[in-house]
Amino acid sequence: MAPEADEGTDTRAWREAYRRAPLREVPFETMSGVPLEPVYGGSPLPGRFPYTRGVHASMYRSRLWTMRMFAGFGGAADTNLRFRELLAAGGTGLSTAFDMPTLMGADSDDPRSRGEVGRAGVAVDTLADVEELYAGIDLGSVSTSMTVNGPAPVLFAMYIAAAERSGVARADLSGTIQNDILKEYQAQKEFIFPPRESVRLVTDMIAFTTAQMPRWNPVSISGYHIREAGSTAVQELAFTLANGFAYVEAEIAAGLEVDAFAPRLSFFFNCHNDFFEEICKLRAARRIWARWMRDRYGAADERSLLCRFHTQTAGVSLTAAQPEVNIARVAIQALAAVLGGTQSLHTDAFDEALALPTDRAARIALRTQQVIAHETGVTNVADPLGGSDYVEWLTDELERLAGEVFDHLLELGGGSILEGVYAGIEDGYFVGEIADAAYRFEREVNAGRRIIVGVNAFTEGNDEQVRDTLRIDPEVERCQLARLAAVRSARDGAAVERCLREVGACAADPARNIMPPLIDAVTALATEGEIVATLAAVLGTHVERIVV
């Protein structure tokens, strides 16, 4: 496509930005010693509008992507030990995975939690668990990522309360909470309250962090789960950005200036097997976001225009047959994420289709990123595929196809993406589209029109068993129940009651911000389940319309 006059043609501005960027102390040359330019080809240049070629002028010459690995299982003490090992080894970021009951706002002693306590992440019921989770860690000097959505405000309140009790002011906290509720209705299904009520909570958290926590990213808009649910790359791209626009519209409607909050919105994408499509998807995402933020929402601050994202390789692409072959898949997907200009990357462990990953498999996954970063040379030049006719055409095409989805949502919402997303959730548009895509893919595999190595072709060797998989000790569940019972019996019941009433009253008044009463309630040791039940009594709960 023909770049518009103002789009990235400013070579001098790029050169100036590159000159100011600190560079890593490595030779930027090929293995043969051929010196390399920081970027090849013309406009648009990296770090310049519309950022198709990357968000920074120098890209990985200045800083490699963050190699973020997800941790958390068992009780808080187990995960705390892992965190401290990680920090001792020079890490600066903690990534926290919670167990399913915590993610669904249920206490460990809820009958529905049976069998799931501490399984897929760490179990958190009260502030006491969060304090133990981060015990001995200076929360003012680390960056924490919390993967939680439905009950995000409650867990966030616990994190703030734990930090302040340890003497760290909330303004000094840095990190990211996923808090992307819209994709839950579309894909991951970890919702509790109805969509509009949930978005009000997201809005409250964005407003709260905008006012009081300048170093916190209050939402990570996630396409990852949409893709894992079976969507195509185009659907992932379009639905994710639409959700981003929806939050922007909700925030603007709540009275915030777009440049006050937009710089701290970030994204989370999937990276699947179709190498060039994935790269072009990431390039298109940056371009679409920049254009919409500038042209539709009137953002003026350059940081509001940048689509910065974390990427994870596609767990759904991993096969149980010949699991070691997944190492190759993950490597190719990770390479695509890097060529697509990701800011952060998680590589999946090869045994994830079988069970929770083992240490060994997780280490191989991390080593895969290190090979790409340090051995392949792809970090020398920004957007090395830019300028290829194929890559530029496919980027344009994905942008066009995403545009069709935006048009549909605008039509559904009478000119509002936010209302269109609500309507699409309500009438089953998103889940229907995703289910259709997943089934189409499955039928292609079954019919042999699409080859999956080890699954419907090249199956010699499939009978080899991988025996070494991680198991969680059922003792974890028993210990957590005992801990929770102890907290319940030791706390001031009247204070808990009082705080919960206040949470309910605040929830009923959309003009008030939910965070302050939540911080009081968790400090009084109200449990996550009690607080969520209080909120649900006011906000209602959501049951999805089944679209198979």
Next chain:
Amino acid sequence: MTGAPPRIVLAKLGFDGHDRGLKIVARILRDAGMEVVYLGLRQTPEGVAAVAEQEDADAVGISMHNASHLTLGPAMVEALRALGLATPVVVGGIVPADDAETLRAAGVAAVLGPGASAPEVVAAVRRVAVPDDG
């Protein structure tokens, strides 16, 4: 009478929200001519058993992706038996091979591991879900 389609109840137990596989299985079974009562996410063993009773189901299929199959698989079988139902239970999803044996020992009629193909799914369900001729 012959030719009545098998009736299958499909559900996910517990909090895990990965329903891509279950939805695909629902369509596979429908396209194989079966009637699928689709309950989707966040079901309990007792709730699914009550549904299986009312629906006179020929089989119950549950999908697990969160390592709680060893707790919830047997719980599903027990919940059905508590209502006096002999309905066979099929467990699918991420189930390690070792655990499949444990589940079968606990009364699970069939286990479909990760990567089971459409014909394998249909064959396993047909094998256990025989509409009895009452």
Next chain:
Amino acid sequence: MSPSPSPGPAALLRVARGGDRRAVARLITLVERGGDTALEIAGLLPAADDAGHVIGITGAPGAGKSSLTGRLLACLADAGRTPAVLAVDPSSPLTGGAILGDRVRMDGFAAGAFVRSMATRGQQGGLAFAVPATTRLLAHLGFDPVIVETTGVGQVEVDIASAADTTVLVTSPGWGDAVQANKAGLLELADVLVVNKADRPGARDARRDLELMLDLGHISGLEARAGRRPEIVLTVATTGDGVPELLAAADAHRASLAAGDGLVARRRRGRRLELAATLERSLRALVDTAMDTPAGRRVLADVEAGTMSPADACAVLLAGMGPQPPRGA
């Protein structure tokens, strides 16, 4: 499955009358499969049982019927009543399979209720063939009311209106449901009109549209034919607002029918249509059988080759069938 021999219909019915849900479920399966066993069960029920109340709930996809039905179940449970629901969804015309997903939105409220999903099984575009026989069975077993919930597309509304004592048409604001319903002639069939999602903008407009169309119906004589102006109820299925009023409206409709000869007339009409449907189904089975004989295949080949006219072929085949009473269906 259980190795013990299955009990016969009479024994099942005895146990079901005692409240055994497994027996109820089994009986429905047998009714649904049709044939001699279904006839036997029908024969075990009183011939002209005018007890009970069958409520049909229909409307466009997305109007919120299942959630509303769920709330209705909760309301009925509060009133100490034991309802049953038949949730009807279409079978695939190609494979005969079906995905039945409506009960999920009811189960949270359905404590004590009996909910059964039913596929249309070859009744293309219409209601499942077994619905009238099943509602009669459930009413006989004391379920009150028996609710038939189905997505209103095409022939279904007409069928449900003949299978139900009270037909509830659910619309929602902003989607033009009311206008569509009017175009399709559904307002003639509805006994109670619901505007669901009444907390949304446009609910009052939707109500006004319905009132207006009923007024026009009054002028054109529609209301005179239907006998009674349908009540309009505003509901919010997500909160349960308006659901007690909906139940009251349905009960009032039943009472007004029973006060005159309306109920008897409706059930007579229902049975008449059921007979017609049974007859059609039997004839179709007969036709399929006739076409699948050596003679039938010969005639078919001649018609395909163009050496025999369809009219002549029809005469030949009809003569070959002879008079024989169809059994079951």
